Amino acid sequence: MPPLTRAKIVAAAIDLIEREGADAISMRRIAADLGVGVMSLYNHVPNKATLLDAVAETVLSQISFTDDPEAEWTERVRIQARAFRQIAHHYPRSTMVVVSRQLKSPAGLFPVERALATLREAGFGGEDAVQILRTFIAYIIGSLLREVGVTPTFAPVHRSDVHLPDVDATLFPEVGTLAPLLGVCDHEEAFEYGLDLLIRAIDVQLRDSRSSKGESARG
Amino acid sequence: MPPLTRAKIVAAAIDLIEREGADAISMRRIAADLGVGVMSLYNHVPNKATLLDAVAETVLSQISFTDDPEAEWTERVRIQARAFRQIAHHYPRSTMVVVSRQLKSPAGLFPVERALATLREAGFGGEDAVQILRTFIAYIIGSLLREVGVTPTFAPVHRSDVHLPDVDATLFPEVGTLAPLLGVCDHEEAFEYGLDLLIRAIDVQLRDSRSSKGESARG
DNA sequence: CCAGGGGGACGTACACCGTACGTACAAGGG
């Protein structure tokens, strides 16, 4: 019999989540999928919670960051942000477990280091860099949840053509008018829209801070 | 014996969630808190899932939107966004269940209608209004999750002074340098930072679109 | 006033969950 491994268990867990959803996951199911006794899992994993932590870490560590030091800094943060969105594509059902548990392993620190470095190199102060990073993280997480379909988008993510039209047009005139737009959502387009908004915002903020510095230096 | 009510059950559920966390919730606990048999609950609620839906709807419907039609539109969207952040304050533990299930009741449509109306009045086109709304929702949801402490903030939300300092300063120079900033997080400040960023961004976008329209009209 | 019926409260029962505990067996060191 091939030996059981923590990695195999985590892989089976991810596989199960992607096949049947995060709710369907249980130690018994994982063991059954591996053709193994339930309690054998506990020789490699202390409990279910840390197994899910491992799932989150594994998924997160598989996102690929390609950084081009030659590129404009705005483009670099854009690329880094997009990298996170990959999660929702490669592991849609697992995204929720990634998001729903704060992990403490250094796996999550690499992206942070990279993002902060990019922002500092662009010229942002430490405080701004941290706040901007938090803003982007919040936006990305929220977008991930929308894409996975778990978030109250207020515009149902799927097959909404049945639900939207039946709203009272006198109570909700805007919703009624914009129903065709609310009913469909190209996640890529939506993500890029907000991402571009944020990037342009910090771009002008950087220019403003530079020019005000220049003024005070001149004054 | 006072009659059991759906509203009482929902209230007890919210109370339990806030006292002991979303994981601790179970039909048996709720029944016990109400001094009632477990199965009595099912006379008023079809199952646990729809009970949690009702919890989400109740919490969401309690956020108070105060809209001042006299105010600048930028201030109005700011206030509407802040209203959502109230959830994390009034019902911190329940926020996760609100976020984690997309609700279909009209309770969630009122804020959407209000937001879209504000944006349309400001001068945005329908498509932009919808995309902007989605961007703000994503940001707000992400911020909510950070505030509740469930999100991988990459900067642990609580008592991080133990964890942050022990990162390898040569591997993570930026994280090491900015550790004091990453270690603490004033959620209000962080939320306002990103919110201001987004609002300024859509403000300049609106001006740009207006001036380009003016140009094309002139040209 | 009484009979009947309907609805709510309840207890039991089942399938499933996470996991603590005790056992059996294979591999390596004295």
Add this chain to the structure above:
DNA sequence: CCCTTGTACGTACGGTGTACGTCCCCCTGG
């Protein structure tokens, strides 16, 4: 050789959601 160590495993306990059957109270028709 024995003995230790580590892994696989079965059993068992307390928990979960909920389907089902029973009981009782109250409300209505006669």
